[in-house]
Amino acid sequence: MSYTSPNQSRSPLYNLLLATGLLIVLGSLLAVHEMESQGHIITGMNNQIVWGLPHVFAIFLIVAASGVLNVSSIGSVFNKPAYKARGPLAGLLSIAMLGGGLMVLMLDLGRPDRVIVAATNYNPTSVFAWNVLLYSGMFAAVVVYLWTMMEKRMYPWSKPAGLLVFVWRFVLTTGTGLIFAFLGARQAYGSAILPPMFIILSFAWGLAVFHIVQSSIFAWNGIRQDEYVQKRMRNLMGVFVVSGLYFVVTYHLTNFYFSRQSAFEYFILRDGGIYPQLFWWGYIVIGNLLPLLLIFHPALGKSKSVIGASLAIILGGFAFLYVFIIGGQAFPLDIFHGYAVSSTFGDGEIAAYRPSVYEALLGLGGLGVAFMITAIGIHVLNFVPREIPTKVGHH
Amino acid sequence: MSEIDTQRRNFLKTSAGAAAVLIAPGFMLFDIAHGKPQGASNKVRWGMLIDTAKCKSGCNDCVTACNRENGLSGGTAATDSQWIRKIELKDISSGREVSLPMMCQHCENPPCVDVCPTNASFKRVDGIVLVDKHRCIGCRYCMMACPYKARSFVHEPLHDQNPDVPRGRGTVESCTLCVHRIDQGGKPACAEACPNNVILFGDLNDADSEIAKKLRSLSSVQIRADLHLNPGVRYQGI
Numbered sequence: 001m002s003y004t005s006p007n008q009s010r011s012p013l014y015n016l017l018l019a020t021g022l023l024i025v026l027g028s029l030l031a032v033h034e035m036e037s038q039g040h041i042i043t044g045m046n047n048q049i050v051w052g053l054p055h056v057f058a059i060f061l062i063v064a065a066s067g068v069l070n071v072s073s074i075g076s077v078f079n080k081p082a083y084k085a086r087g088p089l090a091g092l093l094s095i096a097m098l099g100g101g102l103m104v105l106m107l108d109l110g111r112p113d114r115v116i117v118a119a120t121n122y123n124p125t126s127v128f129a130w131n132v133l134l135y136s137g138m139f140a141a142v143v144v145y146l147w148t149m150m151e152k153r154m155y156p157w158s159k160p161a162g163l164l165v166f167v168w169r170f171v172l173t174t175g176t177g178l179i180f181a182f183l184g185a186r187q188a189y190g191s192a193i194l195p196p197m198f199i200i201l202s203f204a205w206g207l208a209v210f211h212i213v214q215s216s217i218f219a220w221n222g223i224r225q226d227e228y229v230q231k232r233m234r235n236l237m238g239v240f241v242v243s244g245l246y247f248v249v250t251y252h253l254t255n256f257y258f259s260r261q262s263a264f265e266y267f268i269l270r271d272g273g274i275y276p277q278l279f280w281w282g283y284i285v286i287g288n289l290l291p292l293l294l295i296f297h298p299a300l301g302k303s304k305s306v307i308g309a310s311l312a313i314i315l316g317g318f319a320f321l322y323v324f325i326i327g328g329q330a331f332p333l334d335i336f337h338g339y340a341v342s343s344t345f346g347d348g349e350i351a352a353y354r355p356s357v358y359e360a361l362l363g364l365g366g367l368g369v370a371f372m373i374t375a376i377g378i379h380v381l382n383f384v385p386r387e388i389p390t391k392v393g394h395h
Numbered sequence: 396m397s398e399i400d401t402q403r404r405n406f407l408k409t410s411a412g413a414a415a416v417l418i419a420p421g422f423m424l425f426d427i428a429h430g431k432p433q434g435a436s437n438k439v440r441w442g443m444l445i446d447t448a449k450c451k452s453g454c455n456d457c458v459t460a461c462n463r464e465n466g467l468s469g470g471t472a473a474t475d476s477q478w479i480r481k482i483e484l485k486d487i488s489s490g491r492e493v494s495l496p497m498m499c500q501h502c503e504n505p506p507c508v509d510v511c512p513t514n515a516s517f518k519r520v521d522g523i524v525l526v527d528k529h530r531c532i533g534c535r536y537c538m539m540a541c542p543y544k545a546r547s548f549v550h551e552p553l554h555d556q557n558p559d560v561p562r563g564r565g566t567v568e569s570c571t572l573c574v575h576r577i578d579q580g581g582k583p584a585c586a587e588a589c590p591n592n593v594i595l596f597g598d599l600n601d602a603d604s605e606i607a608k609k610l611r612s613l614s615s616v617q618i619r620a621d622l623h624l625n626p627g628v629r630y631q632g633i
Contacts, residue, residue: 347482
């Protein structure tokens with residue numbers, strides 16, 4: 001069974017898309033060059049907001065890279081044929097997003113030229129150091145997994161490889177959540193609910209990315225998606241959205257219950273300007289209510305509304321991370337409880353942050369890299385999902 | 396003498412000469428940097444006791460001294476390094492006002508050291524928490540982890556550094572307790588500069604030291620004692 005993707009993807013439009021992707025990546029490298037020669041002074045980040053927009057992009061990509069593998073896991077680990085057919089594409093997307101996210105994280109470092117130091121000096125108590133192993137191991141595990149799914153004589157190994165990836169990505173997203181969970185002194189973080197919350201959010205974000213890419217590929221190649229499978233995957237995405245929301249609500253409610261945390265919650269949910277705006281409009285309305293409506297409303301739920309829901313989930317994810325990462329740092333650290341404080345170093349003040357174009361370019365570069373890996377991957381190997389039950393309109 | 400012996404002798408001579416040329420600058424630099432052959436002692440724990448009752452609001456002498464000693468610009472923009480800062484406190488319920496200097500608290504269990512992926516953040520055996528500027532990759536995780544906001548990231552290229560206090564663009568830095576002075580038997584620049592003797596520096600482990608005696612007889616607090624980090628800097632009067 002062969003599909004038309006390699007031929008079709010040589011069209012002028014494909015080349016144009018690829019060129020655009022390349023341009024975005026080059027733009028990010030230019031931004032990095034400027035950041036390296038002039039220092040982080042040209043970014044909006046400072047000594048109060050130490051992680052900024054690049055980290056929003058990087059963490060979204062890394063979390064979604066883990067979540068998208070759900071599609072593979074449901075196929076290989078839980079033996080659902082419709083998902084099995086989509087396993088290779090999910091694996092490719094995972095590698096692509098992991099690559100993009102890691103690029104952003106690496107290039108935002110103060111000294112990215114010292115990446116060899118990170119590889120050779122290993123602090124066993126640092127979750128960042130664990131993540132160096134978890135992320136690189138993830139690449140290797142997914143490559144092996146792809147091999148077992150795409151090479152006929154390796155098929156018998158597909159299930160154990162799938163199981164390895166299944167376990168690995170749980171540990172990986174736990175590691176990503178732990179970066180924040182271990183920050184015991186900051187009001188916004190330091191909670192054991194964060195790793196499972198990131199895992200559930202990863203399911204929704206990953207599946208949303210998968211839906212968009214799959215729909216694009218199907219539309220490109222004139223393949224009509226099987227309606228039953230689409231309905232199942234769409235509903236699954238809805239369940240993931242609700243589960244993610246449950247964790248986020250629980251996290252904020254428990255914070256509210258502790259009086260030492262309530263000032264922070266009022267800031268992030270009501271008084272903090274851009275942060276509550278982004279939380280309510282960006283995450284709750286666009287990231288949850290809109291997709292749930294598009295997915296579960298009886299009159300909707302068709303292919304286009306699934307794409308709309310997926311886009312909304314992704315936008316909501318970015319809004320959530322912006323509030324979580326930057327809003328979490330903007331609220332002043334409570335160093336002297338019971339005192340009103342002031343200093344030349346931002347004590348007692350809400351920290352200001354205005355992202356610069358360089359950070360935005362770097363973050364977009366991560367998306368660019370993920371896009372390039374996906375587009376080239378689909379071009380050179382057959383990652384197009386094989387729709388087994390019905391194939392209409394493909395030639 | 397055989398030809399081989401002559402060759403061997405010449406080779407050894409050249410090697411010895413080359414080795415001397417290679418090693419000598421190292422010795423010289425070590426000398427210039429006031430290096431000491433013996434390392435820090437684990438019997439010592441350096442610390443400070445800060446008497447906030449004597450600290451004057453508006454006085455910034457400790458900050459100025461720190462900036463001069465360590466070659467910091469003294470700027471207070473959000474991207475400027477501030478190793479020590481004055482904090483003005485006002486008790487919300489009683490209105491009592493206190494002024495105090497805040498810097499790296501040199502914790503016994505420093506979160507910055509725990510989270511550093513490359514071991515660039517480290518604690519010396521005498522309790523001083525430092526950053527190895529050659530190992531720091533500039534990830535800023537330590538800045539996220541520090542409960543005291545004691546660390547700064549170098550956002551711009553640096554000029555005219557103090558050779559005793561190397562710094563580096565793209566790396567994180569903080570109060571070193573003036574380790575270069577301590578290693579010469581001196582005390583931190585802030586403690587020396589304070590006109591009101593607010594900052595008492597000494598060895599917490601030496602029962603006969605002034606700081607240890609005061610800590611025994613007076614009531615003092617650790618900032619954010621709830622985190623169980625056991626900082627080396629203690630405060631009186633808050």
